[in-house]
Amino acid sequence: MSDARHAPSPHQETAMQRTAGQTMLECHDLTRVYREGPQDITVLDGLTLTVNAGERVAIVGSSGSGKTTLLNLLGGLDRPSRGEVRIAGESLLNLGEAALGRFRNRHIGFVYQFHHLLAEFTAVENAALPLIVRGQRKKVAEASAMKLLEKVGMASRADHKPGELSGGERQRVAIARALVTDPSLVLMDEPTGNLDQHTAAGILALMDELARTAACAFVIVTHDPALAAHQDRVMRLDEGKLSEQPRASTAS
Structure with missing residues (x-):
């Protein structure tokens, strides 16, 4: 008989089911076309991308090149005009809106560029929200959220609402919220853009730890050459196409 005292927590179980090198994200022929008046504007044109568990991939490119559109497609916030996104072996095309919401939560x-924290909630409540939506008791969810807030240097500000926090502090809460569910894939849009150098270094160290110990995959959109160069691979998005870049060519 197994001893329940030594059973892994749900957080541990998720990490145990992932192994470095396992394919975590795949997209094939990913295309997004927008209609603008009488014209069709192709923002993404037949992209192919594979990211493994434990791998960190930066995507660079000029403003307006479609980086945020790509993140929205990868996260199921938008639907492609053509092509497919698979995460943890599941095709997002197969999921209706309710199932897609549950899948995203799991x-x-x-990490959005503009935080999207709920103004009426404290930092710890915002960070705990994905777990509460999942059905965890508030006290348990907030205990998990506090551990992440400690790691991003926000424990002392946990009871403050977003209006009482600086832009950099709000960004750190948003990062804690993104990581609190132990996700298979983290999508980040300029995650360190509002952070000072010391705080940004701490966030990078946390990402490194999660990639190494929990086999979490990261896709990071950034204009920052230093942030891009810190990742395992750098991809450039240009004229709707992705191409792998040498480390010396990360400037956008």
Whole structure:
């Protein structure tokens, strides 16, 4: 008989089911076309991308090149005009809106450029929200959220609402919220853009730890050459196409 005292927590179970090198994200022929008046504007044109568990991939490119559109497609926030996205072996095309929402909560963490924190909630409540949506008791969810807030240097500000926090502090809360569910894949849009050098270094160290110990995959959109160069691979998005870049060519 197994001893329940030594059973892994749900967080541990998720990490145990992932192994470095396992394919975590695949997209094939990913295309997004927008209609603008009488014209069709192709923003993404037949992209192919594979990211393994434990791998960190930066995507660089000029403003307006479609980087945020790509993140939205990878996270199931938008639907492609053509092509397919698979995360943890599941095709997002097969999921209706309700199932897609549940899947995102289980597998995907988002760090948006503009935080999207709920103004009426404290930092710890915002960070705990994905777990509460999942059905965890508030006290348990907030305990998990506090551990992440400690790691991003925000434990002392846990009871403050977003209006009482600086831009950099709000960004750190958003990062904690993205990581609190132990996601398979984290999508980040300029995650360190509002952070000072010391704090940014701490966030990078946390990402390194999660990639190494929990086999979490990261896709990071950035204009920052130093942030891009810190990742395992750098891809450039240009004229709707992705191409792998040498480390010396990360400037956007």
